Amino acid sequence: MKESVFNQYLTFTLHDEHYAVSVGKVREVLEYTRITKLPRTADYMKGIINLRGKGVPVIDLRLKFGMDETPVAKDTAIIVLDVEGDDGEVIVGALADSVHEVVEIAGDRIEPAPRFGTKLAAEFIDGIGKRDDAFIVILNIDRIFNSDEVAMLRAQDAAAVAETVDTAK
Numbered sequence: 184m185k186e187s188v189f190n191q192y193l194t195f196t197l198h199d200e201h202y203a204v205s206v207g208k209v210r211e212v213l214e215y216t217r218i219t220k221l222p223r224t225a226d227y228m229k230g231i232i233n234l235r236g237k238g239v240p241v242i243d244l245r246l247k248f249g250m251d252e253t254p255v256a257k258d259t260a261i262i263v264l265d266v267e268g269d270d271g272e273v274i275v276g277a278l279a280d281s282v283h284e285v286v287e288i289a290g291d292r293i294e295p296a297p298r299f300g301t302k303l304a305a306e307f308i309d310g311i312g313k314r315d316d317a318f319i320v321i322l323n324i325d326r327i328f329n330s331d332e333v334a335m336l337r338a339q340d341a342a343a344v345a346e347t348v349d350t351a352k
Contacts, residue, residue: 189287192312194319195262195279198250201319202279203286203312208264208324210274212282215259232261232276239263241276247327248307253278267325275328286319288312293321 192203193212218230218241227246231238241261245253253259258281266275296308307327312319 188290190290190293191285191287192319192321193262193285194283195260196281196283197245197248197253197279199280201283201317202244203288203319203321204262204264204324205321206285208266210263210265213261213263213276215255215261215278229278234263234274234276237274239274239276241278243278244327245278245280253280256280258282264324266328268328277324286314288314288319288321 191206193206193209194201194203196202213232213234216232218232220230221228224230227243229241229243231240233239243253245251260279260282261276262279262282263274263276266273292313293310294313295310297311307322309321309323312321
């Protein structure tokens with residue numbers, strides 16, 4: 184009998200749909216906090232937050248996926264993630280309508296991403312997890328951002344650090 188391998192995922196909601204990311208990519212989950220806007224950035228780039236003295240860029244996953252902007256409500260959260268790009272890792276905050284729980288999903292309960300339909304499926308989805316009677320879209324957070332976007336996020340992170348140093352003087 185083949186033993187199932189369980190993977191752990193943090194589940195969250197975007198526009199009434201359930202999504203998940205590997206817990207290995209999650210640094211922490213924050214309550215929504217004020218986001219400082221940055222000029223001349225992509226629509227999905229909401230700005231930066233101060234995370235213990237470090238500027239962290241925040242993106243709106245809904246906008247990145249072609250949905251409506253994430254409305255700020257009592258359950259709105261920022262998931263702080265490690266994103267791997269061609270030039271290394273960058274820390275990014277991702278807005279979510281709400282964050283739920285960490286779940287374990289057996290590898291044999293995850294289907295491959297559909298090969299038809301939306302661009303989202305082909306580029307960003309690691310698979311579709313089945314839990315009880317519900318489906319959970321498992322995202323590959325590293326593929327959500329191309330290398331140019333990771334470089335842009337890294338540059339914004341550096342600019343935020345420089346701004347923090349300037350205001351501290």
